[in-house]
Amino acid sequence: MKEAKEFLAECYNENPRLKKYPLSEWESALEKEKLQLSSFRGKYFFRLNKEFKGFQAGTVFGKNFFVPGYPSIPRIFVLKTGIKRYLEYPFYAEEKIEGYNIRLAKVEDEIFTFTRRGFVCPFAYDRYADFLPRLPEFFDRSPNVVVCAELAGPENPFVSEFPPQVKEDVCFFVFDFYDTEKGVFLAAEEKLKLLKEYDFPHPEIFGPLAPDKDYEKLRSLIFRYHREGREGLVFKTEGAGRRVKYVTPYSNLADLKVVFPYLGEVDPNFVSLRLIRLLLGIHEFPELKDEVMAEVGRYMFEEALKSLSLDQPSYEIFRLRFRDEANFLALLSHFKQTRVNIEVLEKRWEGSYLRVAIKKIYPRATQFWRSKLEGWGEVD
Amino acid sequence: MKEAKEFLAECYNENPRLKKYPLSEWESALEKEKLQLSSFRGKYFFRLNKEFKGFQAGTVFGKNFFVPGYPSIPRIFVLKTGIKRYLEYPFYAEEKIEGYNIRLAKVEDEIFTFTRRGFVCPFAYDRYADFLPRLPEFFDRSPNVVVCAELAGPENPFVSEFPPQVKEDVCFFVFDFYDTEKGVFLAAEEKLKLLKEYDFPHPEIFGPLAPDKDYEKLRSLIFRYHREGREGLVFKTEGAGRRVKYVTPYSNLADLKVVFPYLGEVDPNFVSLRLIRLLLGIHEFPELKDEVMAEVGRYMFEEALKSLSLDQPSYEIFRLRFRDEANFLALLSHFKQTRVNIEVLEKRWEGSYLRVAIKKIYPRATQFWRSKLEGWGEVD
Structure with missing residues (x-):
């Protein structure tokens, strides 16, 4: 604990972002285990295990870097009223990829791959160069930007579902650039430019859109995504503006299918939340009503029935x-x-x-x- | 509070069942509001709002009566292994009626109708004489027995579901006699004798049964009950022996149908518990698999969709x-x-x-x- 405290003091001296709060507050967070010392490949850093003052869980920092936790995006249940409530022109709709969130950031002389919770994911660390080969070049020019990507595909270590466009192995879909000096996500135009310039794979991006004019366009998109087995959309206004997400009925069905055999491991609300979303989904997409009502039982029970067994563990x-x-x-x-x-x-x-x-x-x-x-x- | 305390002391002096614990313990329960003073038609009594020492929530008593809370009966999810685990010869299988539990007991010169929580149900109080006209006669002979019944039917004030055999109004199904002096439920033979003698309506009762021999019989019964839209079975060994219950897939489907429009009012586990029971139900009754998988979506969503409205409350x-x-x-x-x-x-x-x-x-x-x-x- 003494070493951690010493290293914290060093970080505090050199890292201006920490000065928002007195050192004693950070020390108290360390004592309460909200702040934890972590390491990867011989480099030490701190991760916030829980929310601490203005900083989210998953925030990581060392002497020379500070990567804030990736913010939670509220989910809307009804597209029509939800986009009007939260968004304004111009906003963008991006494909929501079924995978896990990785923040890629420059830590001293290396690129680290932080999970949502602030651990370095060794799998993402091993593979990013296969999919983002020009990332070192990107960080040479923009060392203070965090690259936010979804790591997704049939061969990832955490998530059983994957997007239909990744048929084998995985892919990194870059969906945000976060400027840690300005404290904002880069605006769409700049993001699109960088994605193209560095040839980063990314989700489909649509826009600029207007909440009062583009409902039908988004509705058709969600309908197509449902048919194609895709997860949904994330809506983003520029910079520090509001963000909300919406998922396809397909995504809820697929979640039910994968989770049923493992009930007992997940939050008891997991199932009912998906059913609630499905109900509101077929309320807004009545053309999917018969299909969803006929199929939801098969999604919940078919695989789970096969896995019921006294002879072997889940x-x-x-x-x-x-x-x-x-x-x-x-x-x-x-x-x-x-x-x-x-x-x-x-x-x-x-x-x-x-x-x-x-x-x-x-x-x-x-x-x-x-x-x-x-x-x-x-x-x- | 002073009056409640005085009345508690009077009850304590006259009611031997209370003497199991010192008066001070009861007084402390009163102060903590575990014990509450209640009244109906000018008669005062105490009800346990929460478990207190050996007594269950819903226990009620006055100077001259003491009615223990009706015990919770554990539910088994698989009939085949469950009956072997909990029951022994001779046990009885009784139809589980979809309604609410009422304990009818003699309180001074009147018959009171206590709910599971220990309130007097004014509806049950109003109607019991229509269905149990010989109850006064019964209590004349057995003033210390509690008559336990399920109040069920389309016209009851608490439960939206009802058994198929009650086409209109309600009925009282007597399923237990509890001897408050001996502290036991009467054995099946005596119960059957009393039900017949006083012409009390009651659930179907099957037995005596043996766990190792009668699985197929019970399986057929559950299958028939599912088809007839009945709730399930309660298994009872004699006297103070073990009791467990098991419900039909139909009962789970019907619960989902009635609860979906009212999500937000019920425990979030309500839905997933029923789905878990359904899954284990079709694991044990594979002949119902296709039907349940095809129909569960309709049960969950059809009525709920109709009730979704911004214009009127649920x-x-x-x-x-x-x-x-x-x-x-x-x-x-x-x-x-x-x-x-x-x-x-x-x-x-x-x-x-x-x-x-x-x-x-x-x-x-x-x-x-x-x-x-x-x-x-x-x-x-």
Whole structure:
């Protein structure tokens, strides 16, 4: 703890963003474990494990960098009234990609890949260069910008769902640039310019749009996305303006399908929230009513029925490719640290990639279904 | 408070059941509002609002009576393994009736009708004589027995679902006799004898049964109940033995149908619990799989879609008949006390019955759906 405190004091002296609050406040956050010392590849940094004053959970900083947590985006349930309530001309609609949020930032002489919670994701660290090869060049010119991307695809370590356009492996979809000096996201025009200039893969972006004129356009888009198995849209006004998101009925159905076998591991609201969104979805898209009503049962129950078993625990298999075995080991140690139960099923080199298959075992889901299958009762 | 304390001391002196704990403990429960003074038709009694030592919430007592709270019965999710785990020969399977639990007990010179929570239900008080006309005679012979019944039917004030065999009005289904002196439920043989002798309506009762031999019989029964739109079964071993319950897939579907328009008023687990039961139901009854998967969406969404509206609040209409207008007024005042928002839509005498229609308005459900329809967003 003494070392952490010393390092905190050094960071405080050199990092102007910390001076917003007195050192003693930061020290008290450290004592309360809101602020935690973390490290990756021999570099130390702090991560906010919980919200602290004006800073969000997931904020990370060291002596020479400060990356704020990625803000939560409120979800609207009805497109028609929601866009009018929150947005104004000009706003942009971007495809919402089913994956996980990674903030790529320059930390001293390296590029680190921070998860939403502020850990460095060793998988993202291993692979970003495959998809964003011109990122070093980008950071040479803009060392104080954070590149925000969704890491998505069938071969990622955290999320079972993936966008239809990624047929194998993964991809990094860059959706925001955050200027840490000005404290804003770059405006759409500049973002589009940079995405093109550095050839960064990105979600579909539509706009500029007006809330009172473009409802039908967005409605058709959501309808097409539903058909194509895409997740939804994020609406962004410029700079520090409002942002909201909206998901397709398909996305809710797919969530129900993947989560049902693992009930007991997730928040009990997970299921009802998706059903509520589906109901409001078919209220706004009556042309999808018959389809959703007929199919939702199959989405909830079909896979889950197959997985009900007394003989083996609830698990999911994730397949991944790594450039560097050390990053795979770092991922395993991340899982150990966050108490995720892992079994390595396969590990072999294929060309320049280490191909691995890991099994995540879900003890709470196992116990949840097993006790019921074994005939145990519950008072409700 | 002083009067309540004096009355408590009087009860303590005269009622031997209270002596299990010192008076000071009861007084402390009163101070903590675990124990509350209640009254009906000028008679005072105490009700336990929360569990207190060995006594359950819903326990009621006065100077000369003591009615323990009706015990919670654990639910099993799988019939096959559940009956083997909890039951032994001889046990009985009784139809579980969809309604609400009423304990009828002799209080001085009157018969009171206590709800699960220990209030006197003015509706049950008004109507029991229509369905249990020989109850006074029963209590003359057995003043220390509590008659436990389910009040069920399309015209009850609390529950929107009802058993298929009650086509109009309500009925009292007697399912237990509790001997307050011996502290046990009467055994099946004695119960069946009394039900017959006093001509009390009751649920279907099957038995004696053996857990290792009668699974197929119970399975067929549940299958028939599902088809007939019945709720399920309660399994009871004799006397102080174990009890468990099991519900049909139909019951879960019907619960989803009635609750969906009123989400926001109920525990968020309500929906997922029923879906979990449905999944385990079709695991055990694969012959119902296709039907349940195809129909569950319609049960959840069809009525709820119709009720989505910005123009009027979420509500339900209940129709009731009373013998005595004073009991209707007492019910209204019960709703007021328990903060249920009521509007009287209709009130007219028809023969010897006052026929009433009341509208229950659900402010939380109204707000829940309205805010979403109005386009408000939420962070999840």
